[in-house]
Amino acid sequence: MPLSFISEAEPGRFLQLEVSQGSFPVTRRPFTISSVAGNSVDIIFEAVGRGTEILAETKEGRSLRLLGPLGCGYRLNSGKWLLIGGGLGAAGFPGLAAGIDCDQVLLGASSRGKLLTIPGARTVAITEDGSSGTKGLVTDLLGSILWDSYGGIALCGPVPMMKAVIEAIPVKARANVQISAEAMMGCGWGACEGCSVPKAGGGFLKCCSDGPVFPADSIDWERWEGIH
Amino acid sequence: MPLSFISEAEPGRFLQLEVSQGSFPVTRRPFTISSVAGNSVDIIFEAVGRGTEILAETKEGRSLRLLGPLGCGYRLNSGKWLLIGGGLGAAGFPGLAAGIDCDQVLLGASSRGKLLTIPGARTVAITEDGSSGTKGLVTDLLGSILWDSYGGIALCGPVPMMKAVIEAIPVKARANVQISAEAMMGCGWGACEGCSVPKAGGGFLKCCSDGPVFPADSIDWERWEGIH
Amino acid sequence: MDKPYKWTFWKREFNSPILLASGTAGFGLELMEQGFLEGAAAVISKATTLKPREGNPPPRIVETRFGLLNSIGLANPGVDEVLKTLLPQAADLPCPLIINVAGESVEDFPAVIERLEESPVPFGYEINVSCPNVAAGGIAFGASPEIVERIASLVKRVSSKPFSVKLTPNEGSIVESAKAAEAGGADAVTICNTFLGMKMDWRTGRAPLKRNVGGYSSPALLPLTVARVFITSEAVDIPVLASGGVNRAEDILELLACGAAMVQVGTWLMRRPDAARELREDMINLLESCSP
């Protein structure tokens, strides 16, 4: 990995991997940069479809074309941070946690096997089937949070989960929430208008170049949930 | 290989191999059945394009879907036979030679490496570059042939070569010549009208089901050569 | 397990929605001989014309990187020979036979149908106004809704059997042509014939097909068929027969979900002569795995 890549791989940015050598699938696949160490970069992914299945079968040592780092990452506000992740939404948290003053991480997942580990961060987990931590949804963990004590709140996961979390946050604290968005992507670098995320007040944001990290209040959550 | 396949694999018939597991290339590839032994079948091929390259890279022991035996083979006339082959056109001669009273085989090829071996048959070879046998074309070998002494003459190779050979054969003996034709194929089993070979007197023959072996005089050689 | 799966088309019940597309199954005779008609609801014949047609000069089949070009040119022995030789043999098919009919003029279509009416064998007809491989005025009849309606009503007048009109995606409006076919009395539309395609050898500047262009088919064209079947199904009340790009059971289910009454398999049949059985089996397995 060239050093320029590493030095620009700020928390929240992503890369586009060319999963196929051939013509199909036509597009690349976007993955959050999970963490960087030395001259290597980690991503965490789940095989959910064609591209990630090819990736899962790719042998160690094979080289793949990659574009990045792309997009805008987290604004690294000072103060303590709270990280809230659902499933693989937390894929970017290791790198983020390493770059900020991370107070705690709340993680939700369907089951134990889907919970990520965020090295060096105090983590509270909850699973839908109770196989790790209590049984329930990440929103069940929010009751005792002192929202005003955080300089930054990072939130990433499925849209309905993020929406539910935001609705549970006192309005004043919402301004500190940064979410990391996902959308189907064409180019990944701002040219095709393919990766739209509904913008508060109308219109669309480009997930790939306006984001993927956005202030939570820049999003039109109603419209966004409607898409999913 | 099922026994029914072996018992029907008469000289001159062919099979259709599915070279790709995926969607592309879309069609199968036809190959002459070269010989049969026990419960196995041999084909001889050259990697000339996409399908045969995939085939050349196919590992031993892999199973491939196969259709056949297809088409009509040689009419196994009694009497002595003369076999005349150009390049891989002789691919079917091993099986044919084993099934008839083969007097001799004349083989032409561009160079030594492209000459086939016909087990148990007296063979005279000629190459364009002189790397084996004399230097020249197969037609240069025809001078001393006693055409009337043959009950069967098998001819297979590129169309211009076959045409030149036939023109060198006395008209009376031409009735004994059977040629093995090639054409781009769709189905391989008579349904698509894709594999036309110009018919003497007008119209077309189907290479896959009327042939691939035809009496030489059933072909319109002028039109056929015009295609190539 | 197969019991509940039934598809009704032209008042007949079938245990499969799969039709073998015109030009890729002959008259079904070769497939019948090999026992490969299991899974097929019906065979659609190679185009039949009034006079015998030699077809186009070879090569007639040219592969491209991701598909197939054909330039058959409606090669067929003509309706007389079809009646005399092929239909009597086809009487033994284990499934119905639909005769695909082509013409060089508007009048050819009813003329061929009139002759075919002499035979009890055909289950119905498919009127091919869309072959990309013939020169008839340069434009397929299917490009003009007026001509489509005229041909449909002429056929209606002479036919005692149901018929589908097979449309072209290359010119005109497929939706307008489908409406015209319906207005003319067609009992179905087939969406659609092959797309105009071509290959060129840039080194020689010559196209492998003697007529340059041909009909292009490929599994990669499925989304084009899906769209055209969907918009046509919304526009007409007669059944829509889907044709183009099918090589998986999922493709058939996708086209049925878009409103297709039946789904044709063409090019893939040349690769897998028992495609109908394979696809039907896979499809039933998919349906079983989904149902509660």
Next chain:
Amino acid sequence: MDKPYKWTFWKREFNSPILLASGTAGFGLELMEQGFLEGAAAVISKATTLKPREGNPPPRIVETRFGLLNSIGLANPGVDEVLKTLLPQAADLPCPLIINVAGESVEDFPAVIERLEESPVPFGYEINVSCPNVAAGGIAFGASPEIVERIASLVKRVSSKPFSVKLTPNEGSIVESAKAAEAGGADAVTICNTFLGMKMDWRTGRAPLKRNVGGYSSPALLPLTVARVFITSEAVDIPVLASGGVNRAEDILELLACGAAMVQVGTWLMRRPDAARELREDMINLLESCSP
């Protein structure tokens, strides 16, 4: 070694025949920043319309097995914003910029061009009468030769710069529309925009695209473009710009051999942002390996 390879288009000489297709390169600014415009003769901008357009609801990009559906819906900030913000930045591009113009009515086209004429930046225009992703009357303007000719002549009247008319393969006759564009004064035709395509989820009965249908692109469509470029080149005297299915140097050479003056690369550019450099290099190597 590159010296002898020149392509002339609209009186300008280029060392590459590759144009970056509309909608896949923005206004070239992101590519310029990354140094990825080497090898591109010109950038064709995202469609520009009179008023800003939000575009269609997401998802706007949906993959199929062998291609891509898009439903962008001409999202763009409108001509005013283009003039104010984008064109001044685009003045720094290392290659010319062609502005792709779309409209909701016939009159929109000359109105947008009149505004664009205020800027010295555009090298020329591409008139998009063929977007499959907008509802304007249901039919792309490009389906009617009369409308195409009318739009071309209205644009001609107000434009001091050359323009191409980008046609649709989905309706009407591409050859007739190309002739109409020429008659109206167009300086080129672009053959062609995306094919109407669709994906349907058979399990849910719902299409992933909210408008159901979208524009389909795929390397497997190359033979469709080849055929359309070939028949159009034979029918008109103005340059033909090929668009559709290019992802190899061979594809470019094939389209040039069919009469294309220049060749566009779209979808593949999203996969390989430096496609123009890669393809041009491969192409020159192929040409070198062939020439004596």
